[in-house]
Amino acid sequence: MTPFEGYEFSKRHCLDISDFHRADIENLLALGAHYADLDVQKHGPRDVLAGKTLVNLFFENSTRTEKSFELAGRRLGADVISMQIASSSVKKGETLLDTAATLNAMNPDLLVVRHGQSGAPSLLAQKVSCSVINAGDGTHAHPTQALLDALTLRQAFDGDFSGIRIAICGDILHSRVARSNVQLLNMLGAEVRLIGPPTLIPTDADQWGVDVFHDMKDGLAGCDAIMMLRLQLERMSGSFVPSQREYFHFYGLDRSKLAYAKDGAVVLHPGPINRGVEISSGVADDPDISLITQQVAAGVAMRMAILHALAEGIQ
Numbered sequence: 001m002t003p004f005e006g007y008e009f010s011k012r013h014c015l016d017i018s019d020f021h022r023a024d025i026e027n028l029l030a031l032g033a034h035y036a037d038l039d040v041q042k043h044g045p046r047d048v049l050a051g052k053t054l055v056n057l058f059f060e061n062s063t064r065t066e067k068s069f070e071l072a073g074r075r076l077g078a079d080v081i082s083m084q085i086a087s088s089s090v091k092k093g094e095t096l097l098d099t100a101a102t103l104n105a106m107n108p109d110l111l112v113v114r115h116g117q118s119g120a121p122s123l124l125a126q127k128v129s130c131s132v133i134n135a136g137d138g139t140h141a142h143p144t145q146a147l148l149d150a151l152t153l154r155q156a157f158d159g160d161f162s163g164i165r166i167a168i169c170g171d172i173l174h175s176r177v178a179r180s181n182v183q184l185l186n187m188l189g190a191e192v193r194l195i196g197p198p199t200l201i202p203t204d205a206d207q208w209g210v211d212v213f214h215d216m217k218d219g220l221a222g223c224d225a226i227m228m229l230r231l232q233l234e235r236m237s238g239s240f241v242p243s244q245r246e247y248f249h250f251y252g253l254d255r256s257k258l259a260y261a262k263d264g265a266v267v268l269h270p271g272p273i274n275r276g277v278e279i280s281s282g283v284a285d286d287p288d289i290s291l292i293t294q295q296v297a298a299g300v301a302m303r304m305a306i307l308h309a310l311a312e313g314i315q
Contacts, residue, residue, distance in 0.1 A: 002031060002034050002308070003027070003030035003031050003033070003034050004027055004030070004031040004034075004305075004308065004309065004312075007023075007027045009024065009027065009309045009310075009312050009313065010313065011024065011309070011310070011313065012131055012310070012313050013125045013131055013132045013133070013134075013310075014131075014132075014133045014134060014143055014144065014306055014310065015121055015122050015125060015132065015133075015134045015141070015143070016122075016134065016140075016141045016143055016180070016183075017141070017143050017146055017147075017180050017183040017184045017187070018183055019143075022187050022188070025147075025150075025184065025187060025188065027309075028147060028302075028305050028306065028309055029147070029150060029151055029154055029302075029305075031305035031308060031309065032147065032148070032151045032298070032301050032302040032304075032305040033151065033154065033155070033301075034305070035300075035301040035302075035304040035305055035308075036151065036155070036297070036298060036301040041075055041300065041301065041304065042075065044075070045077075046075070046076065046077035047077055048076040048077060048307075048308050048311055049073060049076040049077045049078035049109075049110075049307060049308075049311055050077040050078075051077075052077075052078045052079070052109040052110065052311065053078065053079045053080075053081065053106075053107070053108045053109050053110070054069070054073040054078040054079070054080045054081070054108070054109065054110040054111075054112065054307070055080075055081050055082075055083065055103060055106075055108040055110070055111050055112070056069055056070060056080070056081070056082040056083065056112045056135075057083050057085075057099075057103070057111060057112065057113050057114070058082070058083070058085060058112075058113075058114045058135070059085050059113075059114060059115045059116060059120075060114050060115065060116050060136070062114055062135070062136065064271055064272075064296065064299065065114065065135050065136065065144075065145075065299070066082060066112075066114070066135075068296075068299040068300045068303050069112045069133075069135065069303050069307075070082060071300050072300050072301075072303035072304040072307055073110070073307060075300075075304060076304055076307055076308060076311075078109075078110070078307070081108075096115075096120060096123065096124065097123075097127060100123075100124050100127040100128050101127070103128060104127070104128045104129055104130075107129075107130075108128075108130050109130050109131065109311075110130060110131050110133065110307060110310060110311075111124065111128060111130050111131070111132045111133070112132075112133045112135050113132060113133070113134060113135060113137070114135040114136045114137070115136075115137050115138070116137075116138055117137065117138050118137050118138030118139060118140035118141075119137060119138070119140065120137050120138075121133075121134040121135075121137050122134075122137075131310045131313065133306060133307075133310070136176055137176065138176065139173075139174050139175065139176050139179070139235065140176055140179065141176050141179060141180050142176040142177045142179075142180050142270075143180050143184075144299075144302065144303055144306060145176075145177050145180065145181075145270055145299075146177065146180035146181045146183070146184040146185075147184065147302045147305075147306065148295060148298045148299045148301075148302040148303070149177075149181055149184075149227065149268060149270070149295065149298075150181075150184055150185070150188065151298040151301065151302050152268065152291050152294050152295045152298045153166070153190075153225060153268075153291075155294065155298070156225070156266055156291060156294075157224070157225075161185065161188040161189045161190045162189040162190075163189075163191070164190045164191065164224045164225065165190070165191045165193065165222055165223045165224050165225075165262075166185055166190050166191070166192050166193070166223065166224065166225045166226075166227060167192075167193045167194075167195050167213075167219055167220055167223045167225070167226045167227065167261075168181060168182065168192065168193070168194050168195070168227045168229065169194075169195040169196060169216070169219070169220075169226060169227065169228050169229065169251065169253065170195075170196055170200065170228055170229035170230070170231060170251060170278055171196065171200045171229050171230065171231050171232050171240075172194050172196050172200055172201050172202060172205065172229065173196075173199075173200045173201060173202050173240070174200075174232040174235040175229050175230075175232065177229060177270045178194070178229060181227065182194075182208050182209070182210055186208075186209045186210075191211075192209070192210045192211075193210060193211045193212075193213060193219050193223065194208075194210050194211070194212050194213070194219075195212075195213045195214070195215075195216060195219035195220070195251070196214070196251060197214060197240075197241060197247075197250070197251065198214055199240045199241065200240055200241070201214070216250070216251060216253075216257045216260065217257070217260045220257065220258075220260040220261040220265075221260055221261070222261070222262055223261040223262060223265055224261075224262055224264075224265055224266070225265060225266050225267070225268065226253060226258070226261060226265060226266070226267050226268070227267075227268045227269070227270075228253050228267065228268070228269045228278050228279050229269075229270070229278065230269075230270065230271070230272065230273070230274060230278060231244070231247065231274060231277055231278055244274075244277045247277060248276060248277050248278075251278075252276070252277060252278055252279060252280065253267065253278070253279045253280065253283055254279075254280040254282065254283060255280070255282060255283060258283060258289070265289075266289060266290075266291050267279070267283055267284075267289050267290050267291065267292070268290075268291050268292065268295055269284065269290075269292050269295075270295070271292065271295075271296075273292070
């Protein structure tokens with residue numbers, strides 16, 4: 001028996017954190033914690049997605065996210081297909097809606113979509129007959145990353161988010177991870193701070209239910225957890241920071257800046273890491289501080305939980 005049995009999960013898609021109620025989130029995290037047990041993952045029942053087809057449709061490269069969905073689907077018994085966009089008809093001019101029609105004709109049960117344009121998974125969800133999971137769209141949302149981050153923090157803080165102060169630091173402006181994490185952590189009762197240079201903080205961030213800081217010393221004071229973000233140079237059309245060297249000097253996390261946070265503070269990063277730009281190797285590789293490896297492990301468990309939950313609606 002899983003922690004999810006007895007809970008009526010009615011959502012068809014996983015597109016945005018705002019689509020869920022707190023009870024949905026807490027039950028998803030409980031199921032994720034269940035699948036975090038490797039014995040359960042590897043030797044558990046394979047009938048949850050038996051006979052179902054999961055299609056990974058990644059318009060942007062992301063080895064970590066794609067492979068974790070692939071592994072999660074296979075461990076639940078699904079047939080998994082990962083479409084190679086570089087060699088697909090999309091490169092020959094096929095539109096997103098044409099791709100949706102083609103996929104729909106193949107009758108998949110679950111479609112995992114990662115796309116560079118905000119709203120693309122939501123548009124596909126209106127055009128296909130299967131469940132759609134947003135694996136990251138533009139600068140809009142990355143709900144499964146936020147859920148796996150919450151699962152990692154849940155394990156680190158014994159399941160209680162109340163009173164935890166979490167700083168999200170770096171390139172907030174281009175980060176779908178930050179937006180989804182702010183929504184989710186606020187919903188769970190954590191105190192959330194954003195830290196970054198004024199050029200990388202959205203102008204409306206003070207309306208997100210967070211405190212905004214531009215100085216690491218002030219922003220990290222008393223924090224229990226620090227979530228560093230990747231500097232997304234590929235999404236920048238101008239000069240947002242003077243140089244990567246200066247960015248690290250002011251906003252990169254090393255042991256001297258970590259000392260501003262609470263003793264025993266933990267560090268997360270969604271990856272891939274730019275060492276010496278967003279975070280020092282000394283912090284990223286310290287197992288007493290860094291939860292980065294645990295985030296990767298939680299990714300498979302949390303995606304198994306999401307697929308399992310959506311499968312309830314497929315039955």
